[in-house]
Amino acid sequence: MDITAGPIKVKTIQKGKCAEATPPKAFSVEEVLKARHFHMSFDSYEATQLVNLRTLARALGVKSILVKDESTRFGLNAFKVLGGTFAIAQLICQKLGLDIAKVNFNYIKSEAKKQIGDVPFVTATDGNHGRGISWAARQLGQKCIVYLPKNTAKRRVEAIRETGGEAIVTELNYDDTVLLAQEKAKEVGGYLIQDTAWEGYTEIPTWIMQGYTTMAAEVVDQMALQGIRKPTHVFLQAGVGGMAAAITGYFVNRYGKDDAPKIIIVEPNEAACLFESAKADDGTCHTVEGNLNTIMVGLACGVPSPIAWDILKDFTDMFVSCDDTIAARGVRVLANPLADDEKIISGESGAVGIGLLSLMMRNEEFDNMRHALELDQDSVVLFFNTEGDTDPVNYGEILWDGKYRLPSNGEME
Ligand SMILES: Cc1ncc(COP(=O)(O)O)c(C=O)c1O
CATH class of the missing domain: 3.40.50.1100 (Rossmann fold)
Structure with a gap:
């Protein structure tokens, strides 16, 4: 489905979990524990926060919005x-x-x-x-x-x-x-x-993906402490797809395929190689060429990681391709908390998912997409803020100067 409203351009492909697919062994609960234990052995280890944005959830009409804030990971401003x-x-x-x-x-x-x-x-x-x-x-x-x-x-x-x-x-x-x-x-x-794979080079990228799962394992514990059993929806932004596939792989292992949350993969329009692969619908991954120009620099990859695609093709519920205005909106939403919600510093690649949800829950152009995903007052929606303000100049211009601004509701048509 294509959604165009003013400068907003969103394209979606609805998939659903493949009935025959089995959860990937490399992301089993036991494998994920190994990465977690290893990271916990660092002198500077501290779990990053899982922020519960209660007022935003009420404002958008969902039950919970949870944001795993990786901007503080080992003082490096990103999860990588x-x-x-x-x-x-x-x-x-x-x-x-x-x-x-x-x-x-x-x-x-x-x-x-x-x-x-x-x-x-x-x-x-x-x-x-x-x-x-x-x-x-x-x-x-x-x-x-x-x-x-x-x-x-x-x-x-x-x-x-x-x-x-x-x-x-x-x-x-x-x-x-x-x-x-x-x-x-x-x-x-x-x-x-x-951090991406190709024929003959898969071992190191698989280890890298396993390393990413530490953040998801922390989320599971942190949700339990907040009395939350599991998310119903997870928005995962993708470059080559390694991070998204690792988290997806773990969740389908952790919760079982039939009980796993809905997975929504989000990419920039100019570098939507997983979206294009899903669109081609021939089981293989496809590349996107060109300058890959987008403010979501961390997601500006035109060649998918085949080991990531192998997981995402089986367990993704919806692939979404977004323009830059949506990422910029997400940056502003997280930087300007409502009521007692916490402020989150999120870079363009970290914020696109929340930008998309904020639009989807409030604009009728997105009705079909919202219904297809069954997003409603019972939804517990999880995001990974994978980076902080890694380009402070652009971050400042988005916040102070309204760069990549969206029209207000009245201007949408
Ligand atoms: C901030 C941020 N988020 C998400 C991603 C996507 O990760 P992947 O390339 O594994 O899809 C990246 C990749 O560099 C990134 O820097």
């Missing part, structure tokens, strides 16, 4: 470090012949140099993943080389340099930057720690 650290630790365990369940981060730190010598970590990133890898490399006393796409915001480059990484901005889009990092890793004999 969870994946990189777990993958690097798994790599070292593999070399040592150890089970990750039996080691902690301090042990990995003490063994890293001995086991892998001075081999650099190499990666490509839109910013957040590279910052996580560069932070992990510093902890382990290793060098890190990070390639970024053209026009990367200055602050994102600085953030990588501050954590000790060598940051190189290319003249390429994200997908071509990934190819470049692949070549460079070979050239320097480094370890490529990439």
